[in-house]
Amino acid sequence: QKEVEQDPGPLSVPEGAIVSLNCTYSNSAFQYFMWYRQYSRKGPELLMYTYSSGNKEDGRFTAQVDKSSKYISLFIRDSQPSDSATYLCAMGSSYKLIFGSGTRLLVRP
Amino acid sequence: EPEVTQTPSHQVTQMGQEVILRCVPISNHLYFYWYRQILGQKVEFLVSFYNNEISEKSEIFDDQFSVERPDGSNFTLKIRSTKLEDSAMYFCASIPNRGLGGANVLTFGAGSRLTVL
Numbered sequence: 146q147k148e149v150e151q152d153p154g155p156l157s158v159p160e161g162a163i164v165s166l167n168c169t170y171s172n173s174a175f176q177y178f179m180w181y182r183q184y185s186r187k188g189p190e191l192l193m194y195t196y197s198s199g200n201k202e203d204g205r206f207t208a209q210v211d212k213s214s215k216y217i218s219l220f221i222r223d224s225q226p227s228d229s230a231t232y233l234c235a236m237g238s239s240y241k242l243i244f245g246s247g248t249r250l251l252v253r254p
Numbered sequence: 255e256p257e258v259t260q261t262p263s264h265q266v267t268q269m270g271q272e273v274i275l276r277c278v279p280i281s282n283h284l285y286f287y288w289y290r291q292i293l294g295q296k297v298e299f300l301v302s303f304y305n306n307e308i309s310e311k312s313e314i315f316d317d318q319f320s321v322e323r324p325d326g327s328n329f330t331l332k333i334r335s336t337k338l339e340d341s342a343m344y345f346c347a348s349i350p351n352r353g354l355g356g357a358n359v360l361t362f363g364a365g366s367r368l369t370v371l
């Protein structure tokens with residue numbers, strides 16, 4: 146089983162839709178969880194991070210972690226065409242992060 | 255906003271040649287990282303560096319790779335004898351400290367694209 150699994154998509158939604166992006170993981174030692182956004186040929190840009198189970202909200206973005214199920218989610222409300230990008234989950238417990246393969250999101254005007 | 259700067263943005267090299275990728279981390283950051291992303295694949299950890307020594311490295315980071323902080327600002331990744339499969343985007347990242355519980359909230363550079371022919 147891969148340490149971090151993420152559906153590669155692509156996920157295509159109309160503008161204004163609520164987007165749900167998900168990752169599962171197998172390593173119960175992971176302590177912190179991040180979501181990065183990556184535009185084509187650019188470096189990953191941090192969106193959200195959290196250390197614990199539960200929800201964390203920042204504007205239109207909500208990160209959710211369920212450690213008992215080893216499942217994390219990112220919700221995007223009122224999605225915009227500018228949200229079109231690849232979304233990477235990442236998690237870790239030491240000096241390194243383990244990334245998911247990324248979900249490509251397309252928000253149609 | 256402070257950023258991690260990487261050069262060159264794109265390098266093309268012949269197989270077997272040495273390549274040095276350069277990074278200028280954010281000035282007050284103490285921990286430095288290299289990750290790579292082969293086209294269409296996931297971002298993979300290569301190495302972490304703190305206090306002028308390697309903290310952790312992955313199985314990808316073999317004897318062909320080395321890192322160095324030659325002065326107070328630059329952080330370099332050297333590939334001694336490039337192979338075709340080294341073609342990838344290489345991302346430098348840094349954090350100020352390990353924070354709460356050792357969290358690595360990395361700030362990434364824009365990347366250096368390496369093409370090995």
